[in-house]
Structure formats: C-alpha cells, structure tokens
Amino acid sequence: MIELVKAKLADIPAMQELVASEVKEGIILDRSEDEVATNIRSYVLAKVNGRLVGYTALHIHSPRLAEIRSLIVDEDYRGRHIGQKLVQFTLEEAKDLGVKEDVLVLTYLPDFFAKIGFKEINKEGIPEHKIWTDCIKCIHFPVCNEVALVYKI
Template identity: 65%
Template sequence: MSEAQFCKAKLSDIQNMQTLVIPEVESGLILARSSDEIATNIRSYILAKEDGEIVGFCALHIHTPALAEIRSLVVKESKRGRRIGEGLVLRAIEEARTLGLQKVLSLTYRQKFFENLGFVEIPKESLPEHKIWADCIKCKHFPVCNEVSLIKTL
C-alpha cells in the first residue's frame, strides 16, 4: 500500500475529481459543482494521489481577505481511515496561513473530524451572508440543514 502524495489540482484532473465525488453528491453530503465551476476555481483544489490515482481532494475557498472555507472534502471510500482527509485539511490550513488569512471555516456533517484538527463550533448565523445564498441555496437539504459550522483561528 503506497502513501498518499499531495499536490495542486490541474484542469486535466477535473473529470476524475467529478467521478470520485459522485457518491457524496448523490447522498447529499457534498454540493454538486459543475466542471466549469471547478475549472474556474482549480487553483483552490488540493489533491491526494496514490500511484497516480486521485483518492481525495478538498478546496480552500477564499471568502474575504481574512476568511476562507475548506469545502468539497472527499476521500475515496476504500481509502478512508488512513488520515488522507487530515492531510488534505492540514495542507489547506497551511496554504491559508501562507496567504495571510486569519480564519478557516467548514460546514460539515463530520463535526468530530474537524474538532480533532482544532476547529470549534460556531452558530450558523455568524457565517457570511453570501455563503448562504451562493452555496447553501443549491443544497437539497436547504433550508433544513443539519450541517455544523466550525471555525479555526490561524
């Protein structure tokens, strides 16, 4: 079993990213994003690869000069439990620090995972308003949402 290698996504990775995320989108755990939307934001994505295969990814989406969000975190089901998700999040946090951001947020159903990485729960009402209308409105669970909002101060 090889160890995951982490890298920035390329446009040529989009189709494989879309294939990997299908089960999570269908279950409602992750929002669907068009290939065009991923292409527009390709610099936000960090990949985990094993033997050239994408086994996970996440995006660091910047909302303001002080705040970014970790979103679209997915790890291939057969690769879970090997700290690949943690590696992705830690790389996104390091990128946020390098960019000079002050806080990173996450909206998630996996509260404990993020708390183990130093995130703390915050009221959803404290989220930037544009987040709700830009992303949440696209979700099949909107407006009755069980996601937890968490934040990490850098």
C-alpha cells in the same frame, strides 16, 4: 505513499467521478465541471501511485475568512489520515496566503474537524453571501443539518 498536489484541469473528470455518490446523497454540494475549472487553483488532490484518492478546496471569502470545501476521500482509503493531511495542507495554505482570522467548514462530520482544532460556531455567524451563493444550491436548503466550525489562524 500519499502525494498531495495542486489540481490541474485534466483532473476534473476523476474529481467529478470520485465525488458523484456523495453529491447524489446531498453530503457534498454539486459543482459543475465549469465551476471546478473556474476554481481549479483552490483544489489540492491526494494521490496514491498516481490514482486520485481524495481532494479538498480552499475558498477565500475575504482577507479574514477562508473555507474548506468539498473534502472527499475514496471509501477504500478512509481511515488512513488522508482527509487530515488534506485539511492540514489547506490550513497551511490559508496561513501562507495571509488569511487573518478564520477558516470555516460546514460538515456532517464535526468530530473529524474538532480533532484537528476546529471549534463549533453558531451558523447564524456565517457570512450571508456564503448562504446565498452556496447553501441555496443544496438539496437540503433551507433545513440544514450541517455543523459550522472554524479554525483560528
């Protein structure tokens, strides 16, 4: 059974281990342990029998815009709708927090998010502060192949 729980500081080493190969390949941005700790309240974890099998984060940019970040599911657990459950959890959290308009995602898997109701947008519509705080740290910057999508709240 999949359990969705909010992350705790003690979860950070397992989170870093789970995402390491995706970070190395440039699929997910590298976030230091300190950065994860600073944003620990943003993360939701998927656990099976107490084992971390996936996670994501909901980052709030403004009262109108939030972003789903760092979605990862252990390769052995893919295809079990864990990613979808994590995304649905964050969308509900965005609504509960009062995000007024959109939840953004930048991804190499646009079809996954489209099935959940996200719509592709032009990357030029992404707030500039997003580009300069996150994208500039990416190994692919400035040549980005990710697709931007939004979910209307």
